Amino acid sequence: MTRRILGRVRSNFCSLLSAAQVRGGAGASAHASLRAKIASTPTQPLTWALLVNQHWPASRFAILYATWRSEINRKAQAKPPTTQTTIESMKTIKLREGKERSALRRHPWIFDSAIAKGSGDAGETVRVEANDGKFLGWASFSPESKIRARIWSFDEGQRIDASFFKASIARAIAARSRFDIQSNGVRLIHGESDGLPGLIVDRYDDILVASFLSCGTERWKSVIADELLAQTGLTKLYERSDSNVRKLEGLPEVTGWLRGEGATGVVLREHDWQLSLDVAEGHKTGFYLDQRDSRKKFADYARRLQFQRVLNCYCYTGGFTVAALAGGAAHVTSIDSSGPAIELAKANVALNGFDAARTTMMDADVNTSLRQFIQEGRTFDAIVLDPPKFAPSAAHADRAARAYKDINRLAFKLLEPGGVLFTYSCSGGISADLFHKIIASAGIDAPCDGYISERMQGAPDHPMTLTFPEGEYLKGLVVVKAAELVEKPKSATISG
DSSP states (O other): OHHHHHHHHHHHHHHHHHHHHHTOOTTHHHHHHHHHHHHHSOSOHHHHHHHHHHHOTTSHHHHHHHHHHHHHHHHHHHSOOOSOOOGGGOEEEEEOTTTTHHHHTTOOEEEGGGEEEOOOOTTOEEEEEOTTSOEEEEEEEOTTSSEEEEEEESOTTOOOSHHHHHHHHHHHHHHHTTSOOOBSEEEEEEGGGGTOTTEEEEEETTEEEEEEOSHHHHHTHHHHHHHHHHHHOOOOEEEEEOSTHHHHTTOOOEEEEEEOOOOOEEEEEETTEEEEEETTTSSTTSSOGGGHHHHHHHHHHHHHHTOSEEEEESOTTTHHHHHHHHTTOSEEEEEESOHHHHHHHHHHHHHTTOOGGGEEEEESOHHHHHHHHHHHTOOEEEEEEOOOOSOSSGGGHHHHHHHHHHHHHHHHHHEEEEEEEEEEEOOTTSOHHHHHHHHHHHHHHTTEEEEEEEEEEOOTTSOOOSSOGGGOOOEEEEEEEEEEOSSOOOOOOOOO
16 A cells, blocks of 8 residues: 555656646756656655755755645644554653553553653554553543543554544443433443543433543544444534643633534433533533432432421532422522522422422522521531532642531531431542541531441442542542530541
8 A cells, every 4th residue: 555655646746747847947858857767766755855855956846846745744634533543653652660550550541750751742642651662552642731641542452543432432322221320311421431531421311512621532522523423313412621621731621512503401300300401501511410319319318307407508500409309308498609500499499390488599608608507506407518629639638628627517517416418529639538537527526426327429320440440539428417525526637
């Protein structure tokens, strides 16, 4: 194939010389001589270029040749990737000695500090090798991110092309059929956990919403988008690539219809209730699908323990509020600092046919409200704490730990003995073990003790795999408050 391509290039260039010779002018005979030499020269590109440079180093034909080759290269680079570059021409990054251990355990992240040499263009597929030259994986390169490369495959024989993405997407979608998902809203692809680092795809009824969060997924966006629609049979795909993670990759924020168009409002069916959302305006891809099973669990507790007074903090659009009402809670107070979110929460209460008199909606700061309730002497049978991400990375863990401890301490003070606290952290920088210690320290300062009834995590369509523990970003505890302590012990020091 290489010889055929080179032969075509030689023929095209000779045609250019012929056209120039027909137009005449100085050097026409030399043109014919050069054409004869090129025609009789073996098909080696360097030889053609050498001939041009030797015979006419400053001629307009040398310029013509260079311009023509430049245009060929530009067109080739402008084409979207459809297949991986040949293995022989792949760029390679070599790791520092001892830094291969993570990849050998099939963890997909390669940090900038682990690389000894080698580089690549944004999103380009590179070969990752240990310091001794041993193959580790094929990865997408991110020149501006601390996570400098994300491994697509650990199989040396795997080609990173359209077929790779077709198979990976099919595998992720097939896995969801093994999970018990009681909703028409489902996460189809969960990034690294599904072997597609930097790609998040949620389905809301007949709309797909995708976040392309890495240089690799950005480079293959068109291929991925077409394959998602082909495998789901849907026609509409909305892009929500507006996460702060994109900035770390050196990528701009992008939102809007990627395929198809239409209204962005959706009514989500979940367990025994419905929830309205807008994929263009809502948090993340439009909603927190990861709390689907926790909302069902809260409804079950409300029904079994017959909650009378429920407090839902950071309520967003009222998912836990609707779940509590569905479980029979007499009254639910919901707090969020977003006015539009509070309005949607009201709409969701009405959508499910519940009496608005059973709710109090507060557009207010949670910390300030909790302190106010304590001063007023109010108490609750059940409290939900589902705050936003306080620690995006481990570097923010100390500050986040103090914030988590404070709101949980206040919640314990407001909780009746025997009351139930559903408390969560979605911060990747806070481990499940550290979160447990934070809640324990909050209880000591309240002061009270409690029984850990259950440990909660994200819904199964947001999986954590054996080789990627970072997938466990959402963790929660269900704590039943025991009797208050008579004496307040010294506050425990939180340590990771």
